[in-house]
Amino acid sequence: MKVAPSILSADFGNLARDVAEICESGCDLVHVDVMDGHFVPNLTIGPVVVSAVAKAATKPLDIHLMVENNTFFVDLFAPLKPEYISFHIEEEKHPHRLIQKIRSYGIKPSIVLNPNTIPEELEYILGDLDMVLLMSVNPGFGGQSFIDTVIPKAMKLDEMRKRLNPKCLIEVDGGVSDQNIKALKDAGVDVVVAGSYVFKHKDRAQAIKSLQI
Numbered sequence: 001m002k003v004a005p006s007i008l009s010a011d012f013g014n015l016a017r018d019v020a021e022i023c024e025s026g027c028d029l030v031h032v033d034v035m036d037g038h039f040v041p042n043l044t045i046g047p048v049v050v051s052a053v054a055k056a057a058t059k060p061l062d063i064h065l066m067v068e069n070n071t072f073f074v075d076l077f078a079p080l081k082p083e084y085i086s087f088h089i090e091e092e093k094h095p096h097r098l099i100q101k102i103r104s105y106g107i108k109p110s111i112v113l114n115p116n117t118i119p120e121e122l123e124y125i126l127g128d129l130d131m132v133l134l135m136s137v138n139p140g141f142g143g144q145s146f147i148d149t150v151i152p153k154a155m156k157l158d159e160m161r162k163r164l165n166p167k168c169l170i171e172v173d174g175g176v177s178d179q180n181i182k183a184l185k186d187a188g189v190d191v192v193v194a195g196s197y198v199f200k201h202k203d204r205a206q207a208i209k210s211l212q213i
Protein backbone atom coordinates (compact mmCIF):
# COMPACT_ATOMS: atom_id res chain seq x y z
CA MET A 1 0.00 0.00 0.00
CA LYS A 2 1.33 3.44 -0.96
CA VAL A 3 0.75 6.38 1.40
CA ALA A 4 0.06 10.00 0.45
CA PRO A 5 -0.14 12.25 3.53
CA SER A 6 -2.54 15.17 3.00
CA ILE A 7 -0.80 18.44 3.86
CA LEU A 8 -4.20 19.93 4.75
CA SER A 9 -3.45 18.73 8.30
CA ALA A 10 0.13 20.12 8.33
CA ASP A 11 1.21 23.23 10.25
CA PHE A 12 0.87 25.92 7.55
CA GLY A 13 3.18 28.20 9.54
CA ASN A 14 5.89 25.59 9.01
CA LEU A 15 4.71 24.03 5.79
CA ALA A 16 8.10 23.47 4.10
CA ARG A 17 9.42 21.82 7.29
CA ASP A 18 6.39 19.51 7.56
CA VAL A 19 6.54 18.55 3.86
CA ALA A 20 10.26 17.76 4.12
CA GLU A 21 9.59 15.72 7.27
CA ILE A 22 6.92 13.44 5.76
CA CYS A 23 9.13 12.86 2.71
CA GLU A 24 12.08 11.90 4.93
CA SER A 25 9.66 9.72 6.92
CA GLY A 26 9.09 7.49 3.88
CA CYS A 27 5.78 8.63 2.35
CA ASP A 28 5.21 7.74 -1.31
CA LEU A 29 3.39 10.85 -2.54
CA VAL A 30 2.51 14.29 -1.13
CA HIS A 31 -1.26 14.88 -1.36
CA VAL A 32 -2.27 18.51 -2.01
CA ASP A 33 -5.95 19.48 -1.56
CA VAL A 34 -6.96 22.44 -3.73
CA MET A 35 -10.36 23.90 -2.76
CA ASP A 36 -11.97 26.95 -4.36
CA GLY A 37 -14.76 27.85 -1.90
CA HIS A 38 -17.38 27.00 -4.58
CA PHE A 39 -17.30 23.27 -5.29
CA VAL A 40 -16.65 22.75 -1.57
CA PRO A 41 -17.29 25.14 1.34
CA ASN A 42 -13.59 25.64 2.08
CA LEU A 43 -10.67 27.48 0.51
CA THR A 44 -7.07 26.28 0.56
CA ILE A 45 -3.98 27.02 -1.49
CA GLY A 46 -3.01 28.14 -4.99
CA PRO A 47 0.07 27.73 -7.19
CA VAL A 48 2.29 30.13 -5.21
CA VAL A 49 2.08 28.02 -2.06
CA VAL A 50 2.02 24.70 -3.94
CA SER A 51 5.22 25.78 -5.70
CA ALA A 52 6.86 26.15 -2.26
CA VAL A 53 5.52 22.68 -1.36
CA ALA A 54 7.02 21.26 -4.58
CA LYS A 55 10.42 22.78 -3.68
CA ALA A 56 10.35 21.25 -0.19
CA ALA A 57 9.10 17.83 -1.36
CA THR A 58 11.43 15.00 -2.35
CA LYS A 59 8.41 12.84 -3.30
CA PRO A 60 5.99 13.43 -6.22
CA LEU A 61 2.89 15.60 -5.77
CA ASP A 62 -0.63 14.17 -5.92
CA ILE A 63 -2.94 17.15 -6.58
CA HIS A 64 -6.63 16.72 -5.64
CA LEU A 65 -8.76 19.45 -7.25
CA MET A 66 -12.02 20.32 -5.47
CA VAL A 67 -12.97 23.20 -7.75
CA GLU A 68 -15.64 24.33 -10.21
CA ASN A 69 -13.42 25.24 -13.16
CA ASN A 70 -11.17 22.21 -13.57
CA THR A 71 -9.55 23.29 -16.84
CA PHE A 72 -8.43 26.62 -15.39
CA PHE A 73 -6.83 24.89 -12.39
CA VAL A 74 -5.17 22.16 -14.48
CA ASP A 75 -3.47 24.89 -16.56
CA LEU A 76 -2.46 26.68 -13.35
CA PHE A 77 -0.88 23.65 -11.63
CA ALA A 78 0.58 21.78 -14.63
CA PRO A 79 3.86 23.81 -14.64
CA LEU A 80 4.58 22.40 -11.14
CA LYS A 81 4.81 18.92 -12.73
CA PRO A 82 2.81 16.88 -10.22
CA GLU A 83 2.70 13.10 -10.72
CA TYR A 84 -1.12 13.05 -10.62
CA ILE A 85 -3.94 15.55 -11.03
CA SER A 86 -7.34 14.27 -9.82
CA PHE A 87 -10.58 16.05 -10.69
CA HIS A 88 -14.15 15.37 -9.53
CA ILE A 89 -16.41 13.77 -12.13
CA GLU A 90 -19.42 15.49 -10.47
CA GLU A 91 -18.04 18.85 -11.61
CA GLU A 92 -16.82 18.06 -15.12
CA LYS A 93 -18.96 18.16 -18.28
CA HIS A 94 -16.15 16.84 -20.51
CA PRO A 95 -14.05 14.38 -18.50
CA HIS A 96 -12.54 12.70 -21.56
CA ARG A 97 -11.29 16.02 -22.98
CA LEU A 98 -9.81 17.02 -19.60
CA ILE A 99 -8.01 13.67 -19.26
CA GLN A 100 -6.36 14.30 -22.64
CA LYS A 101 -5.33 17.79 -21.54
CA ILE A 102 -3.76 16.51 -18.31
CA ARG A 103 -1.91 13.79 -20.25
CA SER A 104 -0.68 16.34 -22.81
CA TYR A 105 1.24 17.99 -19.94
CA GLY A 106 2.95 14.65 -19.10
CA ILE A 107 0.86 14.31 -15.91
CA LYS A 108 -1.08 11.19 -14.92
CA PRO A 109 -4.86 11.80 -14.97
CA SER A 110 -7.15 10.62 -12.18
CA ILE A 111 -10.90 10.99 -11.55
CA VAL A 112 -12.41 11.45 -8.08
CA LEU A 113 -15.79 10.04 -7.03
CA ASN A 114 -17.76 11.54 -4.14
CA PRO A 115 -19.13 9.06 -1.57
CA ASN A 116 -22.50 8.79 -3.40
CA THR A 117 -21.16 8.53 -6.97
CA ILE A 118 -21.29 5.00 -8.38
CA PRO A 119 -18.16 3.43 -9.94
CA GLU A 120 -20.23 2.38 -13.00
CA GLU A 121 -19.99 6.06 -14.07
CA LEU A 122 -16.44 5.18 -15.16
CA GLU A 123 -17.33 2.26 -17.47
CA TYR A 124 -16.37 4.12 -20.67
CA ILE A 125 -13.49 6.16 -19.31
CA LEU A 126 -11.58 3.85 -16.95
CA GLY A 127 -9.35 2.74 -19.82
CA ASP A 128 -7.99 6.30 -20.11
CA LEU A 129 -7.08 6.78 -16.44
CA ASP A 130 -3.95 6.15 -14.37
CA MET A 131 -5.85 6.32 -11.08
CA VAL A 132 -9.33 6.60 -9.56
CA LEU A 133 -9.70 8.39 -6.24
CA LEU A 134 -12.62 7.28 -4.06
CA MET A 135 -13.68 9.76 -1.38
CA SER A 136 -14.34 8.14 1.98
CA VAL A 137 -15.51 11.47 3.46
CA ASN A 138 -17.42 14.38 1.96
CA PRO A 139 -14.80 16.60 0.29
CA GLY A 140 -13.89 19.89 1.95
CA PHE A 141 -12.30 19.18 5.31
CA GLY A 142 -9.72 17.03 7.07
CA GLY A 143 -10.42 15.11 10.27
CA GLN A 144 -13.81 13.60 9.34
CA SER A 145 -15.02 10.05 10.01
CA PHE A 146 -14.42 7.29 7.49
CA ILE A 147 -17.54 6.35 5.44
CA ASP A 148 -17.28 2.58 5.23
CA THR A 149 -19.42 2.09 2.09
CA VAL A 150 -16.16 2.88 0.28
CA ILE A 151 -15.11 -0.74 0.94
CA PRO A 152 -17.72 -2.47 -1.29
CA LYS A 153 -17.28 0.38 -3.77
CA ALA A 154 -13.51 -0.25 -3.99
CA MET A 155 -14.24 -3.98 -4.47
CA LYS A 156 -16.60 -3.17 -7.34
CA LEU A 157 -14.04 -0.83 -8.91
CA ASP A 158 -11.34 -3.49 -8.50
CA GLU A 159 -13.49 -5.91 -10.56
CA MET A 160 -14.06 -3.22 -13.21
CA ARG A 161 -10.39 -2.32 -13.55
CA LYS A 162 -9.35 -5.99 -13.88
CA ARG A 163 -11.61 -6.08 -16.94
CA LEU A 164 -10.96 -2.60 -18.37
CA ASN A 165 -7.56 -1.31 -17.18
CA PRO A 166 -5.54 -3.49 -14.76
CA LYS A 167 -2.79 -0.83 -14.46
CA CYS A 168 -5.19 1.81 -13.10
CA LEU A 169 -4.58 2.45 -9.39
CA ILE A 170 -7.32 2.83 -6.76
CA GLU A 171 -6.75 5.56 -4.16
CA VAL A 172 -8.97 6.23 -1.11
CA ASP A 173 -9.09 9.61 0.65
CA GLY A 174 -10.58 10.56 4.03
CA GLY A 175 -10.61 9.18 7.55
CA VAL A 176 -7.92 6.60 6.79
CA SER A 177 -6.04 5.16 9.80
CA ASP A 178 -4.61 1.93 11.17
CA GLN A 179 -8.25 1.01 12.02
CA ASN A 180 -9.38 0.61 8.40
CA ILE A 181 -6.16 0.02 6.44
CA LYS A 182 -6.51 -3.78 6.36
CA ALA A 183 -10.07 -3.62 5.00
CA LEU A 184 -8.88 -1.15 2.33
CA LYS A 185 -5.99 -3.41 1.35
CA ASP A 186 -8.28 -6.46 1.16
CA ALA A 187 -10.70 -4.49 -1.06
CA GLY A 188 -7.93 -3.91 -3.64
CA VAL A 189 -6.92 -0.33 -2.76
CA ASP A 190 -3.37 0.64 -3.85
CA VAL A 191 -2.89 4.15 -2.39
CA VAL A 192 -4.32 5.83 0.70
CA VAL A 193 -4.45 9.51 1.58
CA ALA A 194 -4.10 10.21 5.30
CA GLY A 195 -4.09 13.70 6.77
CA SER A 196 -4.98 13.90 10.45
CA TYR A 197 -3.82 10.34 11.19
CA VAL A 198 -0.26 11.12 10.01
CA PHE A 199 0.10 14.73 11.13
CA LYS A 200 -1.46 14.29 14.59
CA HIS A 201 0.57 11.14 15.32
CA LYS A 202 3.46 11.64 17.76
CA ASP A 203 5.71 9.60 15.43
CA ARG A 204 4.83 10.48 11.81
CA ALA A 205 7.28 7.97 10.34
CA GLN A 206 5.63 5.22 12.38
CA ALA A 207 2.16 6.39 11.31
CA ILE A 208 3.17 6.21 7.62
CA LYS A 209 4.76 2.79 8.14
CA SER A 210 1.63 1.43 9.83
CA LEU A 211 -0.31 2.14 6.61
CA GLN A 212 2.27 0.67 4.20
CA ILE A 213 0.97 -2.89 4.56
Ligand SMILES: O=C(CO)[C@@H](O)[C@H](O)COP(=O)(O)O
Nearest residue numbers: 139140142143174175195196
Ligand atom coordinates in the same frame (compact mmCIF):
# COMPACT_ATOMS: atom_id res chain seq x y z
O1 LIG B 1 -9.58 15.71 0.23
C1 LIG B 1 -9.64 15.69 1.44
C2 LIG B 1 -10.77 16.37 2.17
O2 LIG B 1 -11.57 16.99 1.24
C3 LIG B 1 -8.63 14.92 2.17
O3 LIG B 1 -7.43 14.77 1.43
C4 LIG B 1 -8.41 15.19 3.62
O4 LIG B 1 -7.53 16.24 3.83
C5 LIG B 1 -7.91 13.96 4.31
O5 LIG B 1 -7.78 14.22 5.67
P1 LIG B 1 -8.11 13.13 6.79
O6 LIG B 1 -9.54 12.69 6.59
O7 LIG B 1 -7.16 11.99 6.56
O8 LIG B 1 -7.87 13.86 8.06
Ligand SMILES: [Co+2]
Nearest residue numbers: 033064173193
Ligand atom coordinates in the same frame (compact mmCIF):
# COMPACT_ATOMS: atom_id res chain seq x y z
CO1 LIG C 1 -7.80 14.99 -0.80
